[in-house]
Amino acid sequence: MKTWKKFFTLILPVLIVVLSLLPIKTAFAEETDAVYDKIMDRGELIVGLSADYAPYEFHANVDGKDTIVGFDVAIAQKIADDLGVDLKIEELGFDALLGALKTGKIDLIISGMAPTVERLKEVDFSTAYMDVQQRVIVRKEDQDTFKTTDDFEGIKVGVQKQSTQEELAKNELTGSIPTSLQKVPDIIMNLKNKKVDAVILEGPVAEAYVDRNDDLVFADVEFVEGEKQTAIAMAKNTPILKERVNASIQTIKDNNLLDGYKKDAAALMFEDNENFIQKYGRFYLNGAGYTIFLAFIGVLFGGILGGILALMKLSKSKILRALAIIYIEYVRGTPLLVQIFIVYFGTGVLGLDLSKLAAGCIALSLNSGAYVAEIVRAGINAVNKGQLEAARSLGMTQPQAMRYIILPQAIKNILPALGNEFVTVIKESSVVSVIGVSELIFQAGNVQGASFKPFLPYLVVSLIYFVLTFTISRLLGVAERRMSTSD
Known part of the structure; x- marks a missing residue:
């Protein structure tokens, strides 16, 4: 026993000295914040929002330039100014914002978002910068039908997807059938077209739509949990950023700056000195340009990838055939929307900072490649096998025979199908709007949010799509006829 005591007497001072030299983190250690450091090093604050939510954020013509404005944007600018950095706005679909924040694509979400139990599990929130009441909008002829939350048995109620309004419809409108959509203008269009009979929106947004639509009114319905606190979302473990954001919010409150931002x-919102085409024509031109570019890149690189996959599938190598089959079946068996999310957010997880446009082009190319592969394979198989044998008997190698004899004939056979794939990609490119690529559908949503016209923007877009696809179909028809006459 004495031996052990002597041992501890000798070793204890040594252990104390060693432990004192170790960099042990204590409760008083200096806080670290990787996101804040990144913002300061970059000199830029990246804020994500969904700009179809006037008056929070929407598109407007400022000094002849399309600009995202609204009081959320003003708050974002105030925070950036207080941090001493520039502000960059990243426009995304509302349901893509949290994914973009968690993968580091954006630094903050300032988009009329409320802290909920589910969201707090994934991200942190600032102190609230505004308290708003939830309002129910109905058609004017139905105003007397809906007086309390008990009057909605079997009634379809339009709400924004993944929102507090969605929870209110489920929890407080007894027996209602929530219809969840991504964009507020689409919800209003459903109400006006009698697809739903009521809509729940935040007070400022609801007031804007009721003011601009004489056939819509507020229902005298009050919610128990109808007050919502709007706050700013940020990644977890960002103590310094959260402190600085909260300080900016407190300054806004202390100086009543929000009232000025709202004005x-x-x-x-209500500048009406131009007609619809003059005011929003540039949105459609911009969207059409992006749509054509996306389709061209998608078919071009999809065609290259599809050709390679087709040759792999026709190869004698079991490994190459297996790889091609797995890729083709996986891509054709999963939705394009899922593939876009995988490319955009997945590359962020891997540390690759792809832009929205680059991610959209890659996703469309990868998707198109699987379909083009089957088109090319069918075209090659349609060429008589005797031609390959004849080419080989003349001394050509397999690659030479494929390049000079088989593929030229196969291309003539598959040209109509490739043209149809181009037209299909033009229409499918609309899906990339969910990650904020400014193609036609995305721009139509912007016009909806800024103009408060839920139907007309989509009617214009449908006409533009028809012109694009009809023109391309005719051009492909001319090319096909010329190739057939050159035989």
């Missing part, structure tokens, strides 16, 4: 937004 500025309202002034831009």
Whole structure:
């Protein structure tokens, strides 16, 4: 026993000295914040939002330039100014914002978002910068039908997907059938077209739509949990950023800056000195340009990838055939929307900072490649096998025979199918709007949010799509006829 005591007496001072030299983190250690450091090093604050939610955020013509405005944007600018950095707005679909935040694509979400139990599990929130009441909008002829939350048995109620309004419809409108959509203008269009009989929106947004639509009114319905706190979302473990954001919010509250931000937004919302085409024509031109570019890149690189996959599938190598089959079946068996999310958010997890446009082009190319592969394979198989044998008997190698004899004939056979794939990609490119690529559908949503016209923007888009696809179909028909006459 004495031996052990002597041992501890000798070793204890040594252990104390060693432990004192170790970099042990204590409760008083200096806080670290990788996101804040990244913002300061970059000199830029990246804020994500969904700009179809006037007066929070929407598109407007400012000094002849399309600009995202609204009081959320003004708050974002205030925070950036207080941090001493530039502000960059990343426009995304509302249901893609949290994914973008968690994968580091954006630094903050300022988009009328409320802290909920589910969201707090994934991200942190600032102190609230605004309290708003939830309102129920109905058609004017139904105003007397809906007086309390008990009057909605079997009634379809339009709400925004993944929102607090969705939870209110489920929890407080007794027996209602929530219809969840991504964009507020689409919800209003459903109400006006009698697809739903009521809509739940935040007070400022609801007031804007009721003011601009004489056939819509507020229902005298009050919610128990109808007050919502709007806050700013940020990644977890960002103590310094959260402190700085909260300080900016407190400054806004102390100086009543939000009232001024709201007035500025309202002034831009109701500028009507131009007709619809003059005011929003540039949105459609911009969207059409992006749509054509996406389709061209998708078919071009999809065609290259599809050709390689087709040759792999026709190869004598079991490994190459297996790889081609797995890829083709996987891509054709999963939705394009899922593939876009995998490319955009998955590359962020891997540390690759792809832009929205690059991610959209890659996803469309990878998707198109699987379908083009089957088109090319069918075209090659349609060429008589005797031609390959004849080429080989003349001394050509397999690659030479494929290049000079088989593929030229196969291309003539598959040209109509490739043209149809081009037309299909033009229409399918609309899916990339969910990650904020400014193609036609995305721009139509922007016009909806800024103009408060839920139907007309989509009617214009449908006409533009028809012109694009009809023109391309005719051009492909001319090319096909010329190739057939050159035989």
